[in-house]
Amino acid sequence: MRTALCIIGVALATTFVIAVGATTMRYTTVIREMNVLFSGQILVVHENAIVIQAIPIGGSMLRQNRTETALHNVSGVDKTIPILFVTPIEIGGIIRPVPINFSMGIPVNDWQLILGSIPLKGNIGHFPTSESSYEAVIGASLADQYNWTVGKEITVKGFKLNVTGVLDTKLAILNRCIVMPLTIAQGIYVYPKSVNMICVKPMQGYSQEELADTIEQQVPEVNALTEEERNDMIQPVLTQVETWNMGIQTIVFLMSLILVMTVTAMSVTERRRDFATLDAIGAPLSYIFRIVIFETVLIGVLGAILGIVFGSLAALVLASLYTNIPLTMFFPTFYEIIPPFFMFQIFLAVVFVCCLGGIIPAINATRMRIAEVLRAEY
Amino acid sequence: MKIETAELTKKYRLGTSEITAVDKVTFQIAETKFIAIIGPSGSGKSTLLNLIGLNDYPTSGKIFIDGVDALMLSNSERRRTRLFSMGFVFQTFNLIPTLNALENVELPMALAGKPKREQQQKAMKLLEAVGLEKRFLHRPKELSMGEMQRVTIARALANNPQIIIADEPTGELDSKTSKEIIALLFDINRKEKTTVIVATHDEKIVGLADETYVIRDGKLKLEE
Numbered sequence: 001m002r003t004a005l006c007i008i009g010v011a012l013a014t015t016f017v018i019a020v021g022a023t024t025m026r027y028t029t030v031i032r033e034m035n036v037l038f039s040g041q042i043l044v045v046h047e048n049a050i051v052i053q054a055i056p057i058g059g060s061m062l063r064q065n066r067t068e069t070a071l072h073n074v075s076g077v078d079k080t081i082p083i084l085f086v087t088p089i090e091i092g093g094i095i096r097p098v099p100i101n102f103s104m105g106i107p108v109n110d111w112q113l114i115l116g117s118i119p120l121k122g123n124i125g126h127f128p129t130s131e132s133s134y135e136a137v138i139g140a141s142l143a144d145q146y147n148w149t150v151g152k153e154i155t156v157k158g159f160k161l162n163v164t165g166v167l168d169t170k171l172a173i174l175n176r177c178i179v180m181p182l183t184i185a186q187g188i189y190v191y192p193k194s195v196n197m198i199c200v201k202p203m204q205g206y207s208q209e210e211l212a213d214t215i216e217q218q219v220p221e222v223n224a225l226t227e228e229e230r231n232d233m234i235q236p237v238l239t240q241v242e243t244w245n246m247g248i249q250t251i252v253f254l255m256s257l258i259l260v261m262t263v264t265a266m267s268v269t270e271r272r273r274d275f276a277t278l279d280a281i282g283a284p285l286s287y288i289f290r291i292v293i294f295e296t297v298l299i300g301v302l303g304a305i306l307g308i309v310f311g312s313l314a315a316l317v318l319a320s321l322y323t324n325i326p327l328t329m330f331f332p333t334f335y336e337i338i339p340p341f342f343m344f345q346i347f348l349a350v351v352f353v354c355c356l357g358g359i360i361p362a363i364n365a366t367r368m369r370i371a372e373v374l375r376a377e378y
Numbered sequence: 379m380k381i382e383t384a385e386l387t388k389k390y391r392l393g394t395s396e397i398t399a400v401d402k403v404t405f406q407i408a409e410t411k412f413i414a415i416i417g418p419s420g421s422g423k424s425t426l427l428n429l430i431g432l433n434d435y436p437t438s439g440k441i442f443i444d445g446v447d448a449l450m451l452s453n454s455e456r457r458r459t460r461l462f463s464m465g466f467v468f469q470t471f472n473l474i475p476t477l478n479a480l481e482n483v484e485l486p487m488a489l490a491g492k493p494k495r496e497q498q499q500k501a502m503k504l505l506e507a508v509g510l511e512k513r514f515l516h517r518p519k520e521l522s523m524g525e526m527q528r529v530t531i532a533r534a535l536a537n538n539p540q541i542i543i544a545d546e547p548t549g550e551l552d553s554k555t556s557k558e559i560i561a562l563l564f565d566i567n568r569k570e571k572t573t574v575i576v577a578t579h580d581e582k583i584v585g586l587a588d589e590t591y592v593i594r595d596g597k598l599k600l601e602e
Contacts, residue, residue, distance in 0.1 A: 278485075280433050
């Protein structure tokens with residue numbers, strides 16, 4: 001009974017570690033991969049804007065024409081791509097605690113520069129063809145959730161858009177994104193001739209750092225951020241999140257260690273006659289030691305397996321709760337949310353911790369004073 | 379196996395006072411004999427057997443096993459001696475509760491590294507010899523006291539020991555079962571030529587023993 005409770009305790013600890021760890025990992029991965037979209041390019045935003053990786057949050061808008069003209073006057077600027085990035089977009093009137101749905105307006109001629117070679121699912125459909133066409137390509141996750149298919153008409157803030165394709169990508173941000181022509185986005189979100197970021201492609205031979213510095217000197221009221229700067233800005237936050245996660249894991253593992261150690265010590269004390277008997281009939285110390293360690297490893301294995309199963313479910317439920325995406329939609333991407341290597345790491349860590357918890361009781365089991373223990377039973 | 383002791387003494391500290399459980403015992407256990415050590419409770423019988431069985435260390439004095447000073451043996455050599463040359467029968471049986479009768483008897487053979495098949499065959503043979511052929515798969519809690527003691531005797535014989543050390547083997551048993559157990563030990567001694575040393579306050583054993591020693595206040599004396 002006590003051992004069963006100990007297994008449940010270890011399983012609960014593992015569940016917590018898996019659920020919190022997987023959720024944290026998911027967040028940090030999503031934030032890290034945001035930069036992939038604008039790799040090798042400088043992002044120009046208003047100096048008031050807070051930028052999380054590639055995503056400007058709040059701050060003033062940039063006047064599109066004026067800023068683009070100013071940027072083209074800077075030596076080393078090869079191309080500018082104005083982008084309107086809006087988050088969150090409300091679907092069904094629900095705003096979640098974390099932004100999960102995004103809308104992006106990109107000039108139709110510059111799709112390739114931003115979205116690169118991302119194909120459309122099943123090679124069906126096409127990217128919007130004209131700046132004035134009410135067309136959009138959508139992320140696969142949005143498409144699955146709302147049953148949006150190519151050719152279907154969707155309504156965003158009262159405007160009807162025709163879905164011309166579904167993006168086939170693993171990037172979480174694009175999976176939850178509606179990408180439309182810039183002019184249409186400006187109309188829908190009521191930001192006429194305004195954008196909140198301009199992507200700048202440096203000319204060959206110009207370093208990102210130097211060009212960004214020049215832009216900030218020559219173009220008023222903007223921040224020009226290189227890929228490295230964007231990473232540097234978010235890195236302390238991600239490090240802090242990961243440190244907290246590590247701290248929580250350490251505390252939980254420490255508690256498991258104490259639990260296993262206490263329960264095993266009690267079990268060894270209760271069975272001291274058995275261990276003394278084994279000792280009396282000549283069992284090697286290593287044999288007695290192994291019995292106790294084997295038991296704690298078994299507790300670890302069973303606890304870890306149960307914990308991984310429940311923790312994975314908990315991680316999926318958490319992901320579903322904070323995104324309002326139905327739970328079933330996460331099943332196909334199960335191994336992306338809880339990577340097998342992460343599960344394996346936690347499994348090993350739990351078994352190791354339980355094994356560690358068994359060491360002191362195992363040593364005690366080998367140090368029974370046979371005569372005293374067996375005499376005490378009379 | 380020949381066991382000799384010289385001025386063997388064991389003292390315990392109990393609070394501020396010191397108790398001499400075994401007091402300068404010098405005696406010899408001849409091979410193949412059936413030896414009884416009798417004495418009242420607390421006279422030092424169990425302590426003496428623990429010392430002879432290498433389960434405890436004396437405060438002073440010596441134990442020689444086949445002429446070798448037992449105090450010079452390493453811990454692992456003492457274990458090997460217990461495993462391969464000695465068999466133990468305890469008053470409270472001390473069977474492993476999670477193992478069935480067969481597994482309990484197999485245990486010393488498993489510790490000795492014997493093949494599983496050999497363990498099983500020998501354990502079955504031994505349990506048959508002690509009259510438990512129908513109780514192989516019963517756990518200790520499913521056995522009567524007498525049956526448990528029979529399993530303990532079978533376990534003690536598993537590695538063909540040269541000596542069986544039995545500490546109050548009939549202490550927990552009724553008189554009929556006691557007689558059976560004593561007869562069984564006597565039978566083993568006579569048939570297998572195994573030395574049997576029994577600590578008891580059961581007078582019935584005295585008549586059967588080749589030699590009877592009386593222990594009182596830790597002092598051992600041969601009963602003439």
